[in-house]
Amino acid sequence: MAKGFLHLHVTVVVIFLLLFAYKVALLILSKNEQLSFIRNKTKVVEMILGTLILVTGTYLFITDPLKEMWLWVKLVSIIGLIPLGIIGLKKENKALALISLIGFLYFFVVSKTNSLTFKRDKIEIVEAPAENTGEKQSTTEDIMATNEETQLNKGKAIYTQVCAACHGPEGNLQLAGAANLQTSKLTLDEKISIVTNGKNAMMAYKDQLSEQEIVAVVTYTETLKK
Ligand code: HEC
Known part of the structure; x- marks a missing residue:
């Protein structure tokens, strides 16, 4: 349901933006007669949109x-940009109309990348479902053991998808100068810091993985030690 609404929202926004961009273009090109003609014609459409x-x-x-x-x-910005655009077109102020159009386009593109800068989206980790033993969890110990297992499964899923390219499935591939994780002497905290902030050829993962995910994947690398 919410997905359908999101699609509708995006579609209507696209139509609205195209119409707005067209009018701003007419204004910039000083085609004022055409602009007022289009504005009159599209008043109702615009209201519906x-x-x-x-x-x-x-x-x-x-x-x-x-x-x-x-x-x-x-x-907040879009609520501010709307009157700017309306006034820009009404008063035939090119600068105002252009600023508001650029603002709309910026937030539209940004909506698609999910952050204010054009950074990549977070990595989506596809997790293998934890094995079901069929038994009911009865004791706190069981539950904790299962949590730990879930955590390790999650770490492994991230490792396989993100880290193994350089470090290899066993941690000892050492591609592109990647450190050997089987023999690494670093503490858990030091490793977390390297994964978070990067080091030389290894990039920082703080924008793509949450703190918990980083702890999970680093904890998993501990199990690769020989
Ligand atoms: C593009 C290749 C690449 C990828 C992908 C990569 N690494 Fe690395 N990693 C490196 C390189 C290169 C080093 C060595 C950095 C240095 O010391 O100069 C390194 C070092 C490390 C270290 C430090 C080990 C030590 O003993 O110095 C850890 C821990 C580590 N990586 C974990 C990870 C984890 C976890 C991931 C996945 C989230 C990952 N790496 C993804 C290339 C990569």
Whole structure:
């Protein structure tokens, strides 16, 4: 349901942006007659589109409250950019209209990359389901053992997808100068710091993996030790 709303929201935003971009282009090219003609023709369409954006946006906002900071920045900025665009077109102010168009486009692109800078998305780890022993968890010990196992499974999944390319499945591939993880003498904390912040040829993973994921993967590398 929410997915459908998100698609609708994005589609309507795209149509709205195209229309807006077209008008800003007419304004910049000083085709003022054509601009007022188009503005008159599209008044109703624009109202419908605007209402749809608001309704779908509000629905998404209610069902999926803004967890991430950048979504708030986006929301507030867009609310600020709307009057800027309206005034820009109305007063035929090229600068205002252009700023608001660039602002809209920026937030549109940014929405697709999920952060305020054009950084890559977080890595999505596909986890192999933990083996089901069929027995019921009864004691706290069992539950803790299972948690530890889940943690290691998660670490292994991340390792296989992200780290093995250089370090190899066993940790000793040493491709591109990668350290041998089987014989590494670093402490857990030192390794966490290297994975978080990177070191020489190895990139930092703090933007792509959460702290927990980094701890999980580093803990998994400990099991590679011979
Ligand atoms: C692009 C290749 C590459 C990838 C991918 C990579 N590493 Fe590395 N890693 C390296 C290189 C190169 C070094 C050696 C850095 C140095 O000391 O100059 C290194 C060093 C390390 C060290 C330090 C070990 C020691 O004893 O010095 C750890 C721990 C480590 N990597 C873990 C990981 C983990 C965990 C991942 C996955 C999240 C990962 N690496 C992904 C290339 C890579």
